[in-house]
Amino acid sequence: MIELRGISVAYDHHPVLSDVDLTIEEGELMLVSGPTGVGKSTLLGVVTGLVPRFSGGTLRGDLLLDGTSILRTPPRDRAHVVGYVGQDPAAGFVTDTVEEELAYGMEQLGLAPDAMRRRVEETLDLLGIAELRHRDLRTLSGGQQQRVAIGSVLTTHPRLLVLDEPTSALDPTAAEDVLATLTRLVHDLGVSVLVAEHRLERVVPFADRMCLLTGDARVQVGTPAELLAHSPVVPPIVELGRAAGWSPLPLTVREARRSARALDLAPPVQEVLPDAPEALRARGLTVTHGRTVAVRELDLTLGAGRVTALMGRNGCGKSSLLWALQGTGKRAHGVVASCGSDPARLEPAQRRNVVGLLPQSSADLLYLETVDEECAAGGDGTRAILDRLVPGIPGDQHPRDLSEGQRLALALALVLVARPHVVLLDEPTRGLDYAAKRALAGMLRALADDGHAVLVATHDVEFTAQAADEVVVMSEGEVVSAGPVRRVVAESPAFAPQVMKVLGAPWLRADEVVAALGARTA
Amino acid sequence: MSTLTLTRSSVAGARLPRDVHPVAWWLWAIGLATAASLTTNPLVLLLIIGVASMVVMARRSDQPWGQSFRLYVYLGIAIVVLRVLFRLVFAGSYPGNVVLDLPQIPLPDWVLGITLLGPVTQESLLAGLYDGLRLAAIVICIGAANALANPKRLLRSVPPALYEVGTALVVAVTVLPQFADSVRRVRAAQALRGGETGRVRRLRRFVVPVMEDALERSLALAAGMDTRGYGRAGGLTPAQRRTTGTLMLAGLCGVCVGVYATLDLTAPRYLALPMLGLGVVVAVAGLMSAGRRVERTRYRPDRWRWPELAIVASGVAVGVVGWWVNGHQLLIAYPDLSGAPQISLVALVGVLVGAVAAAAAPPPRQVLA
Numbered sequence: 001m002i003e004l005r006g007i008s009v010a011y012d013h014h015p016v017l018s019d020v021d022l023t024i025e026e027g028e029l030m031l032v033s034g035p036t037g038v039g040k041s042t043l044l045g046v047v048t049g050l051v052p053r054f055s056g057g058t059l060r061g062d063l064l065l066d067g068t069s070i071l072r073t074p075p076r077d078r079a080h081v082v083g084y085v086g087q088d089p090a091a092g093f094v095t096d097t098v099e100e101e102l103a104y105g106m107e108q109l110g111l112a113p114d115a116m117r118r119r120v121e122e123t124l125d126l127l128g129i130a131e132l133r134h135r136d137l138r139t140l141s142g143g144q145q146q147r148v149a150i151g152s153v154l155t156t157h158p159r160l161l162v163l164d165e166p167t168s169a170l171d172p173t174a175a176e177d178v179l180a181t182l183t184r185l186v187h188d189l190g191v192s193v194l195v196a197e198h199r200l201e202r203v204v205p206f207a208d209r210m211c212l213l214t215g216d217a218r219v220q221v222g223t224p225a226e227l228l229a230h231s232p233v234v235p236p237i238v239e240l241g242r243a244a245g246w247s248p249l250p251l252t253v254r255e256a257r258r259s260a261r262a263l264d265l266a267p268p269v270q271e272v273l274p275d276a277p278e279a280l281r282a283r284g285l286t287v288t289h290g291r292t293v294a295v296r297e298l299d300l301t302l303g304a305g306r307v308t309a310l311m312g313r314n315g316c317g318k319s320s321l322l323w324a325l326q327g328t329g330k331r332a333h334g335v336v337a338s339c340g341s342d343p344a345r346l347e348p349a350q351r352r353n354v355v356g357l358l359p360q361s362s363a364d365l366l367y368l369e370t371v372d373e374e375c376a377a378g379g380d381g382t383r384a385i386l387d388r389l390v391p392g393i394p395g396d397q398h399p400r401d402l403s404e405g406q407r408l409a410l411a412l413a414l415v416l417v418a419r420p421h422v423v424l425l426d427e428p429t430r431g432l433d434y435a436a437k438r439a440l441a442g443m444l445r446a447l448a449d450d451g452h453a454v455l456v457a458t459h460d461v462e463f464t465a466q467a468a469d470e471v472v473v474m475s476e477g478e479v480v481s482a483g484p485v486r487r488v489v490a491e492s493p494a495f496a497p498q499v500m501k502v503l504g505a506p507w508l509r510a511d512e513v514v515a516a517l518g519a520r521t522a
Numbered sequence: 523m524s525t526l527t528l529t530r531s532s533v534a535g536a537r538l539p540r541d542v543h544p545v546a547w548w549l550w551a552i553g554l555a556t557a558a559s560l561t562t563n564p565l566v567l568l569l570i571i572g573v574a575s576m577v578v579m580a581r582r583s584d585q586p587w588g589q590s591f592r593l594y595v596y597l598g599i600a601i602v603v604l605r606v607l608f609r610l611v612f613a614g615s616y617p618g619n620v621v622l623d624l625p626q627i628p629l630p631d632w633v634l635g636i637t638l639l640g641p642v643t644q645e646s647l648l649a650g651l652y653d654g655l656r657l658a659a660i661v662i663c664i665g666a667a668n669a670l671a672n673p674k675r676l677l678r679s680v681p682p683a684l685y686e687v688g689t690a691l692v693v694a695v696t697v698l699p700q701f702a703d704s705v706r707r708v709r710a711a712q713a714l715r716g717g718e719t720g721r722v723r724r725l726r727r728f729v730v731p732v733m734e735d736a737l738e739r740s741l742a743l744a745a746g747m748d749t750r751g752y753g754r755a756g757g758l759t760p761a762q763r764r765t766t767g768t769l770m771l772a773g774l775c776g777v778c779v780g781v782y783a784t785l786d787l788t789a790p791r792y793l794a795l796p797m798l799g800l801g802v803v804v805a806v807a808g809l810m811s812a813g814r815r816v817e818r819t820r821y822r823p824d825r826w827r828w829p830e831l832a833i834v835a836s837g838v839a840v841g842v843v844g845w846w847v848n849g850h851q852l853l854i855a856y857p858d859l860s861g862a863p864q865i866s867l868v869a870l871v872g873v874l875v876g877a878v879a880a881a882a883a884p885p886p887r888q889v890l891a
Binding site for chain 2: 110120379
């Protein structure tokens, strides 16, 4: 239906895509994958027409829709064929209520009023958002916003839906909802879907074909099973399958479980966490925003040398809790003590020495033109910390030109230079690929080994399994469960990583299985 | 018989809970504000404020903009208090009945004409109070319109040819709260790291991330609007586009020359009103030519039914009565400062007519939280 022929894109003579051929068939779900910064968004932009109009750069090749070239058609004139949902759906909203947002695209196309009315009602039902129809878009949760954004492009009945990381900001349950919706569209309405996603473990089971960007500006296209056998980025389940030598590679938990029955492994040694000295203690902590209670009488203790993951659905009060622990966020009542002092009572400069916080949009911390200037402004030792976190970032680069992972490390180094006892991180895994997440997990482990207490809020169950010692699960501002990671994620299926879903508790990570397999053969 | 039943049911149907056309509420509020601007009578002004508040309480929705009325009332109170305070501090030598004899503070010669404190007269205080009340009443009328009608829906009900401009305005209105949000976020984030503390440098720390954020958001929004078809050319041929453009430009030039000639009395007279009229006609033709070819449609546009007409009529009636009182009952419109103000039956009834809007308007639509 849509065909890319010899597409090449270059920014400042630096090729991002070169000579890419890709065909998207009617009614298929095509997954675009690859490490960060290899041009996934660029590939999607070529299809929607946003590249090179909104990004700059040069584009060569041809783009065909049913055999006619649409390369020179601007995005607005492709709107009835291609629907696009960007990384941050809230940034693309034009109106202010759900119903108006659903109708906006149709108004632009000049549809008849009765057709608009009918399609809005159908779409509300299709996406299960009928009860939200009069709501203000800005009061919706992340998952709801994502579904409204998908709905608002569906109403124009596009033949191809292009989504850029649709689940990156969502909690595991909301992400499954959105993906189930997409599958339904593909199966019931025959819509083609082109989706870029980092977290393969979520999308691979739904994908018909995959387009893998390898980093040398080329692409490989094939079924997920073919490509994942050699891909540099793989979900844990494929890592498991590769280690165990299963063929064909299982892509869903169900398939893997069937193959895993034959596996007979000695269970992993369950490390017993030694008692850690207390680094931060909160008692009866309450945070309110107007009449909504964000955090309700919460007790929390963070041990020095421990990495604790903070999980829970979107809007359950994780960010409010972090800011209140740091001291900037006002708490209604309760006590917070770290090293004998209450962070809320300290001056900002002293507070930095007690509790460090890396906020959700870490770019807010950066304001200078080069990495060197940022390090100099941060104070003595910033560069040394940065080199330990991520070695070899060139000093003359602009912070905005760094990859997500590198920028995160720079911001983290600026926070760490004050040597805080407690380090809090708010959603640091957003937009990171597997390699960057592994590096981040390593950074957090090193911080904990230095005696810092680390609390990291995240939606990423695989990252939690990799990086955390303990997990705290929140809901409606209260702690639902807390304890060692193996126990807590075994208790809640929604938070269980893939390896545990396949092999059952106490298995947590693919590397444990690899080690156990190694021990068996040795 | 059947037509009669039909009419009756459509009369009743217009009163079912729904959003009233925003233009109706704005015309009503402008009527009230006109009446307020034409008098300093505190009784009339308080009555206007009362009528506006009552209608807001009865007919506002529980949407965010419905809650904004309070702010306008606070602003009104602040205006009155400030006006009276100014009269106290810069009392000057207002003739009349001295109520408070404060010592005058001598000022150097170069601030000639300004006096600090000094004897305060009843007339001076009342003049401040009445004047402040008039401004407050106008502000509260505007606030009432804002609370009753979604300001964005008002911007969206512009004629089709101005649709693009209307959308741009809506986006601008939406971006403001986001900007405030981004300022708050960056301020909190910058406190989390060390760095320069000098005044200029600190400003930079703060401005650079906010501007970058604003730019990124605007680009994301522009991309989102573009991919959803905003600004589609539709079936326009280049020739048609050129015609529309020429008409609009010519109209604009005509209006400019006309306005200039009207104000500059030395300019030839045939360039004044005739040119202005011609410019307006050409511009309207351009707008119509642009509007006719717009392929866009409106989803559930606000309908204009009899309650809207009644609301507008009640507002206009208040304005007309205010204008009549201003011309015919000068002592009611601008009461004597040395005595108690009085009100005439015409003014009383005239202002109360504004409350008809509350009865005529259908109840607001319920929004589930």
